[in-house]
Amino acid sequence: MxxxxxxxxxxxxxxxxxxxxxxxxxxxxxxxxxxxxxxKVGLELLTAAGPDLIEDLVAQGKEVFLDLKLFEIPNSVAGAVRAAGALGVSMVTVHSMGGAGIMAAAVAAARDFPRLRVLALTVVTSMTSSDLSDIGITGPPSTEDQVLRLARLAEGAGVHGVIASPQEAGALRRALGPDTLIVTPGVTLPDESPGDHARSGTPRAAVAAGASHVVVGRTVTRATDPAAAFRSVRTNLEL
Incomplete structure (x- = not known):
């Protein structure tokens, strides 16, 4: 990369x-x-609008991050990744908690599509250490430790990058080296509410820490002037 x-x-x-x-x-x-x-197109919009939306975005010269968060048997994951590749998307997500077999199947399926990058979701950005404890993950003492454990598992499976919060971007960059994609949801401008993301941060902080990409949602899409809001995010990155 x-x-x-x-x-x-x-x-x-x-x-x-x-x-x-x-x-x-x-x-x-x-x-x-x-x-x-x-x-980024997630499950809600994909289900509501269907794959034609993605094909149309690609036809307009846009890149598409299809956020499927795949967590299925390896054969089903591979099939979904091939379908994403056929649509022309640039990124697709799998759950690292599904294990190395699922991630390796996704990577293998993506090889026929040179533009397609498989990203592993580590710990969903709405989750806290308490949430991890609730589902029985009690070994690592913190969310960051669990993120790093899963990221190393993903790296071993050959994925092209990871999804993680801005707060973990720095530790991930140090652990994974300069070429791995680190895509960070939960990004907001300094004066905004983090919304559904428990582990949020600004675009500039995320990239300074090591993120390769930042995902912004309502900051831009719910703004009175989305183009001006987008430029504000870009300006924040350039500070």
């Missing part, structure tokens, strides 16, 4: 189209125009 720190700011910013209908998504994409090159 090359050194991720050489990327220019606009290519680092992924706008999350977290909508329940295509009309709202199309409106934001239209208002952002040439400002934004990269969009």
């Amino acid at each position: 090359g050194d991720t720190h050489s990327m220019e700011p606009t290519s680092r910013i992924i706008v999350a189209l977290d909508f329940d209908n295509r009309r709202a998504a199309d409106e934001v994409v239209g208002r952002l125009g040439e400002e934004c090159r990269f969009y």
Whole structure:
């Protein structure tokens, strides 16, 4: 992938189209125009709008991060990754908690699609150490330790990158080296609420710590002027 720190700011910013209908998504994409090159589509919008939305974004020259969070038997994961590759997406996510077999199957399936990168979700950014304890993960003393454990497992399975909160970006960059993609949801501008993300941070802080990409949602998509809000995120990255 090359050194991720050489990327220019606009290519680092992924706008999350977290909508329940295509009309709202199309409106934001239209208002952002040439400002934004990269969009995230999650399960809600994919289920509501179908794969045509992704194909249309790709046809417009946009990159698409398809956030499927795959956690299934390896054969099913491989099939979903191949389907994502056929749509022309650039990134797809799998759950690292599913183990090395699931992640390796995803990586193998992606090999037929040179543009496609498999990213492993470590610990969902809404989760805290207390949540991990609730589901029986009591060995590691902190969320960061669990993130690092899963990231190393993912690295061993051959994934191209990881999803993690801004707070873990620095430790992950030190552990994984300069070329691994580190994509950080839970990013907000300094005066904003973190929303659903328990482990949030600013775009600048995330990239300074080691993130290759930041994912922004309501900061841009719910703004009165999405293009101006996008430029504010880019400015924050350039500070």
